Amino acid sequence: xxxxxxxxxxxxxxxxxxxxxxxxxxxxxxxxxxxxxxxxxxxxxxxxxxxxxxxxxxxxxxxxxxxxxxxxxxxxxxxxxxxxxxxxxxxxxxxxxxxxxxxxxxxxxxxxxxxxxxxxxxxxxxxxxxxxxxxxxxxxxxxxxxxxxxxxxxxxxxxxxxxxxxxxxxxxxxxxxxxxxxxxxxxxxxxxxxxxxxxxxxxxxxxxxxxxxxxxxxxxxxxxxxxxxxxxxxxxxxxxxxxxxxxxxxxxxxxxxxxxxxxxxxxxxxxxxxxxxxxxxxxxxxxxxxxxxxxxxxxxxxxxxxxxxxxxxxxxxxxxxxxxxxxxxxxxxxxxxxxxxxxxxxxxxxxxxxxxxxxxxxxxxxxxxxxxxxxxxxxxxxxxxxxxxxxxxxxxxxxxxxxxxx
Amino acid sequence: xxxxxxxxxxxxxxxxxxxxxxxxxxxxxxxxxxxxxxxxxxxxxxxxxxxxxxxxxxxxxxxxxxxxxxxxxxxxxxxxxxxxxxxxxxxxxxxxxxxxxxxxxxxxxxxxxxxxxxxxxxxxxxxxxxxxxxxxxxxxxxxxxxxxxxxxxxxxxxxxxxxxxxxxxxxxxxxxxxxxxxxxxxxxxxxxxxxxxxxxxxxxxxxxxxxxxxxxxxxxxxxxxxxxxxxxxxxxx
Numbered sequence: 001x002x003x004x005x006x007x008x009x010x011x012x013x014x015x016x017x018x019x020x021x022x023x024x025x026x027x028x029x030x031x032x033x034x035x036x037x038x039x040x041x042x043x044x045x046x047x048x049x050x051x052x053x054x055x056x057x058x059x060x061x062x063x064x065x066x067x068x069x070x071x072x073x074x075x076x077x078x079x080x081x082x083x084x085x086x087x088x089x090x091x092x093x094x095x096x097x098x099x100x101x102x103x104x105x106x107x108x109x110x111x112x113x114x115x116x117x118x119x120x121x122x123x124x125x126x127x128x129x130x131x132x133x134x135x136x137x138x139x140x141x142x143x144x145x146x147x148x149x150x151x152x153x154x155x156x157x158x159x160x161x162x163x164x165x166x167x168x169x170x171x172x173x174x175x176x177x178x179x180x181x182x183x184x185x186x187x188x189x190x191x192x193x194x195x196x197x198x199x200x201x202x203x204x205x206x207x208x209x210x211x212x213x214x215x216x217x218x219x220x221x222x223x224x225x226x227x228x229x230x231x232x233x234x235x236x237x238x239x240x241x242x243x244x245x246x247x248x249x250x251x252x253x254x255x256x257x258x259x260x261x262x263x264x265x266x267x268x269x270x271x272x273x274x275x276x277x278x279x280x281x282x283x284x285x286x287x288x289x290x291x292x293x294x295x296x297x298x299x300x301x302x303x304x305x306x307x308x309x310x311x312x313x314x315x316x317x318x319x320x321x322x323x324x325x326x327x328x329x330x331x332x333x334x335x336x337x338x339x340x341x342x343x344x345x346x347x348x349x350x351x352x353x354x355x356x357x358x359x360x361x362x363x364x365x366x367x368x369x370x371x372x373x374x375x376x377x378x379x380x381x382x383x384x385x386x387x388x389x390x391x392x393x394x395x396x397x398x399x400x401x402x403x404x405x406x
Numbered sequence: 407x408x409x410x411x412x413x414x415x416x417x418x419x420x421x422x423x424x425x426x427x428x429x430x431x432x433x434x435x436x437x438x439x440x441x442x443x444x445x446x447x448x449x450x451x452x453x454x455x456x457x458x459x460x461x462x463x464x465x466x467x468x469x470x471x472x473x474x475x476x477x478x479x480x481x482x483x484x485x486x487x488x489x490x491x492x493x494x495x496x497x498x499x500x501x502x503x504x505x506x507x508x509x510x511x512x513x514x515x516x517x518x519x520x521x522x523x524x525x526x527x528x529x530x531x532x533x534x535x536x537x538x539x540x541x542x543x544x545x546x547x548x549x550x551x552x553x554x555x556x557x558x559x560x561x562x563x564x565x566x567x568x569x570x571x572x573x574x575x576x577x578x579x580x581x582x583x584x585x586x587x588x589x590x591x592x593x594x595x596x597x598x599x600x601x602x603x604x605x606x607x608x609x610x611x612x613x614x615x616x617x618x619x620x621x622x623x624x625x626x627x628x629x630x631x632x633x634x635x636x637x638x639x640x641x642x643x
Binding site for chain 1: 444560
């Protein structure tokens with residue numbers, strides 16, 4: 001605070017000059033070293049005083065205490081457990097929305113991800129309510145707005161995102177509860193629908209946010225990418241979840257076809273398992289392709305089947321492939337003595353090769369009859385995996401040998 | 407002290423009244439110290455040589471003061487002290503590094519013998535006179551100027567109110583008499599007659615006394631004008 005003090009000097013002291021101001025008040029001005037006014041002199045000083053210093057001590061104490069209390073309140077606020085975001089429930093029907101939940105599954109906030117959702121949410125007041133009532137109200141609202149109806153069955157995809165790193169087991173239970181809540185509310189409102197509930201970690205949610213897709217759309221998009229479908233990201237952003245779902249269904253069907261083939265080849269693969277790896281055969285590439293595709297989600301059930309069919313060695317192999325590095329290291333040590341064993345096996349291999357191409361070609365022909373476009377993709381896939389194999393032939397040999405040993 | 411009083415007492419001193427001389431020196435002590443400090447450009451206490459020079463110069467000023475020459479006494483004192491000090495600095499070889507500027511000021515002062523300059527000097531010495539008087543009066547109440555800052559009202563509204571209190575106070579002569587006899591503010595009697603709160607008066611007590619003293623001396627026109635400027639400010643609100 002800048003203020004000028006004008007007045008007459010009443011007294012000069014060692015450290016201050018006492019001035020009577022023009023308004024009749026007295027002010028003690030700190031004296032500078034070479035400033036020596038005489039009594040009665042008219043002076044003007046420029047004062048630089050902070051407003052805090054200007055106040056007396058009586059005001060300062062409550063002020064300090066109030067600030068301290070305020071600081072305490074502000075810093076305690078984020079630690080209060082009541083408003084902690086614990087889960088996000090992303091619901092995609094056509095309106096995509098996200099329901100933010102706390103630890104006790106009470107609704108903290110509801111966010112619409114597209115215009116339809118915003119319209120629905122505008123009429124909703126679910127904050128602070130339990131998840132069950134919230135879901136029911138959302139469903140009722142969706143029926144009112146004709147997004148759901150009794151005639152057509154709707155596809156509801158929901159994802160429960162865990163914002164806190166808790167154990168998976170608890171979350172999967174929660175997901176089941178969410179599914180039950182939805183189905184209950186559907187039955188109550190006489191609507192039929194297909195409900196899918198997934199659980200994801202926060203990281204996945206952030207990824208989806210990163211490409212500005214709702215999490216469920218992002219999952220479908222990922223699936224389609226894995227199935228080698230050509231999908232542009234922008235396209236995925238524009239299209240509503242329904243269409244994406246249809247697209248994904250299509251790609252799933254294609255995938256199923258492939259998997260049928262792959263189960264065939266899997267059986268054969270077992271027979272030639274001990275000898276197959278040294279040379280690259282079409283079968284080999286196919287077999288690998290299977291294992292690649294098993295990682296993608298839609299074929300989970302089929303993997304299980306396969307795993308049941310597979311011999312224990314084969315199981316080991318697939319796990320060995322996942323932890324390639326460690327197994328490579330282990331097998332390198334064993335490589336020297338086992339080299340002699342490898343050469344007799346190679347004869348068997350040649351035999352199996354002779355069989356395999358024929359069978360695989362016939363499969364491809366079958367596929368051609370089913371769907372010409374899918375075979376193209378199949379071929380492309382085969383090429384792709386072959387390329388990958390070229391990079392790692394040595395490793396595979398090693399793995400194979402280690403498997404043989406076991 | 408009024409100009410006539412000063413002239414009268416100086417005349418007595420010049421005729422040999424030593425007691426009055428002591429009183430006058432004692433009375434003007436703060437002014438002497440202030441002038442010495444001003445000329446020396448540093449803070450001076452009674453332990454410094456300059457202060458003794460100032461006292462000697464003041465003593466000489468009493469002996470040599472001639473009111474017929476048209477100078478105010480304090481103005482004359484200022485000149486004498488300044489000259490004596492410059493002589494002293496010359497002797498001490500202080501002159502070159504410390505007081506170059508003062509000599510220049512002195513010469514300017516001498517050359518600037520205009521009516522305006524004369525008026526300014528008169529005004530200056532009158533104010534000094536008033537302040538010294540006020541200081542002397544306040545010292546009877548054990549009030550020092552430096553204390554008054556903390557007793558001064560900070561806001562315009564309270565300033566107006568405090569002045570109102572002081573004006574009300576001097577209306578009642580018995581209160582004024584009580585104040586000067588007891589050297590204390592008769593809070594109880596005053597509050598009994600008026601509706602002011604004891605707390606307010608206690609808070610600004612010393613400042614109120616200072617204002618009452620100023621208001622009781624209408625001859626202090628400069629200090630009065632400061633108080634009145636304040637009234638104007640209050641009315642503007």
